[in-house]
Amino acid sequence: MSIVIYPRGGLCNKLRFLLSYYANAKKQGIKIIVIWEKDKYCPGHFLDYFESLDGATFKENKKDNLKIDFTGFDWLQEHSFADRSEYCKYLVLIPEIKNAISEYINVMQNNYIAIHVRRTDMDELLKRDNICYTSDDVFFKFIEDNPEKKVFLATDNSETQKLFLSRYGERIRFYKEIKDSDVLRKTDVVDAIIDLYICKDASNFKGTTGSSFTGFIQYLRNV
Numbered sequence: 001m002s003i004v005i006y007p008r009g010g011l012c013n014k015l016r017f018l019l020s021y022y023a024n025a026k027k028q029g030i031k032i033i034v035i036w037e038k039d040k041y042c043p044g045h046f047l048d049y050f051e052s053l054d055g056a057t058f059k060e061n062k063k064d065n066l067k068i069d070f071t072g073f074d075w076l077q078e079h080s081f082a083d084r085s086e087y088c089k090y091l092v093l094i095p096e097i098k099n100a101i102s103e104y105i106n107v108m109q110n111n112y113i114a115i116h117v118r119r120t121d122m123d124e125l126l127k128r129d130n131i132c133y134t135s136d137d138v139f140f141k142f143i144e145d146n147p148e149k150k151v152f153l154a155t156d157n158s159e160t161q162k163l164f165l166s167r168y169g170e171r172i173r174f175y176k177e178i179k180d181s182d183v184l185r186k187t188d189v190v191d192a193i194i195d196l197y198i199c200k201d202a203s204n205f206k207g208t209t210g211s212s213f214t215g216f217i218q219y220l221r222n223v
Contacts, residue, residue, distance in 0.1 A: 114202035
């Protein structure tokens with residue numbers, strides 16, 4: 001017996017949905033088929049970045065005419081914060097990405113805090129959901145409360161990188177400089193994954209309220 005799932009949305013949306021259903025399938029002793037399509041929200045395939053999951057088969061599109069049992073973009077509500085963090089252990093990075101993360105953390109001498117500042121589309125999303133905006137001042141205070149630490153910045157646009165560099169200079173580190181662009185997604189998926197895991201291992205972390213990316217970092221940090 002097997003189930004077919006179709007995760008949707010951006011990277012972290014897809015990962016949340018996948019991990020919830022994969023965990024349930026393991027508990028029930030059944031196989032899972034995952035249709036992971038590349039699209040403008042997540043232009044990469046799961047197996048480009050992570051090792052395959054035991055008992056899971058990954059498909060790149062819906063052309064096989066499989067009956068989809070479940071589709072979505074979020075955790076199952078019955079799974080607690082602790083459950084969700086536990087499920088993150090199923091994610092195993094491919095060696096190339098794992099090594100890139102380790103090398104970067106070593107350069108920072110494992111002595112850093114991290115911030116995730118999402119700006120490109122967050123203002124409108126928060127207004128829609130009536131969620132309080134995480135201002136730049138919140139991040140400034142967090143950085144200034146940790147004066148001896150380097151600061152790893154994960155963000156989605158070049159303006160934010162420039163802002164924090166202008167204020168804190170060489171304390172600010174990021175994995176890759178973002179170039180100005182008119183497209184919504186301004187970072188590659190692999191760079192986003194590297195950001196996730198560098199933030200995961202920081203001594204302290206501050207994220208953007210309402211962001212699925214920040215939320216996923218918090219689950220990873222609780223593993």
